[in-house]
Amino acid sequence: MAKNIKLEIVTPDKAVVSEEVQIVMAPGALGEFGVLVGHTPFLTTLKVGIVRYVEADGQERRVFVSGGFAEALPDKVTILAESAERRRDIDLERAKAALERAQKRLAEEARKEEVDYTRARAALERALQRLRIAETRRREAA
Numbered sequence: 001m002a003k004n005i006k007l008e009i010v011t012p013d014k015a016v017v018s019e020e021v022q023i024v025m026a027p028g029a030l031g032e033f034g035v036l037v038g039h040t041p042f043l044t045t046l047k048v049g050i051v052r053y054v055e056a057d058g059q060e061r062r063v064f065v066s067g068g069f070a071e072a073l074p075d076k077v078t079i080l081a082e083s084a085e086r087r088r089d090i091d092l093e094r095a096k097a098a099l100e101r102a103q104k105r106l107a108e109e110a111r112k113e114e115v116d117y118t119r120a121r122a123a124l125e126r127a128l129q130r131l132r133i134a135e136t137r138r139r140e141a142a
């Protein structure tokens with residue numbers, strides 16, 4: 001059996017990752033899961049969070065995903081997400097600004113009915129996860 005699996009991470013706009021990898025770890029709705037070659041097929045929804053994978057040469061990579069779906073097959077993992085960015089492509093200042101905007105909306109929520117609480121919470125979660133992944137980039141570069 002082949003040693004690697006094909007990982008595809010796609011959004012409506014673009015293919016973010018298309019690579020042969022050794023292992024994929026993803027934030028499933030019921031908890032983080034790992035997929036190695038030969039895994040039993042399954043389908044799951046994803047939480048907002050970080051997909052980690054190890055490339056064929058042993059290098060670990062991280063990608064932000066805004067939730068979505070994952071399909072695991074014995075030789076392939078496909079992730080469909082509304083948005084996704086490789087760690088190196090995350091714009092830190094943009095994520096900080098999004099976090100501040102969401103925090104402001106949530107603070108207003110108690111006073112104003114027109115604030116969409118669910119939407120603001122989701123935006124907050126995306127910003128926090130982007131900042132979390134970008135933080136590991138800064139730590140590892142140091």
Ligand code: ATP
Nearest residue numbers: 066083084085089090091092094095098123126130
């Ligand atoms: P914002 O309010 O800054 O747009 P958002 O969480 O609402 O953030 P999304 O709807 O998840 O943004 O994504 C819209 C597009 O912008 C996607 O293509 C996504 O990859 C990109 N994007 C959003 N935030 C960032 C970021 N901090 N760095 C790089 N790309 C980003």
